[in-house]
Amino acid sequence: MIVFYILLTSVLTAAAVVLLQKLFNLRRKTIVLMRENEIDENALKKARLSIGELMSAARQAGYFNLGDIDTAILEASGNISFLPMPMKRTLNPKDFNFAPIREGIPKTVIKNGRIIESNLKASGISKQALLELLAQRGEREENIFLATVNEAGRVDFFVRRA
Secondary structure, eight states: OOHHHHHHHHHHHHHHHHHHHHHHTTTTOEEEEEEEEEEEEHHHHHHTOOOHHHHOOOHHTOOOOOGGGEEEEEEETTOEEEEEOOOSSOOOOOGGGOHHHHOOOEEEETTTTTTTTHHHHHHHHHHHHHHHHHHHHOGGGGGGGEEEEOOOOEEEEOOOOO
């Protein structure tokens, strides 16, 4: 008899979960809100979103004009994904058949006005070259809050400001 009650309780719980999900739209499906720069009003209603909420989500994603958006999809997670219009798409090196140089993780070579010799040696830049770069900028190492060298050899200086 106990097994029967456990089974009955499990079935009723599962049914209640399904019913609550349907009532409160907890189990979301993806919904296309915009397609080819046209807003689907029925999809907004189905998603229970106002145009203001769509515009707010677009602004948070960096689109301040809905005219810049080709497609907007309400994901199952509740987030909205945006695909920009082709002319508003961010260009990347592949668009130019160009392969950028790997920069890698920079090494700190000056911190709080002091050269870190071990990092300088590992960076592949000489102390003399570093000091020459400082001189070209009219700075002294004491005035440098932070200096880094990336794997491509680029040196960045961050001057201490009083």
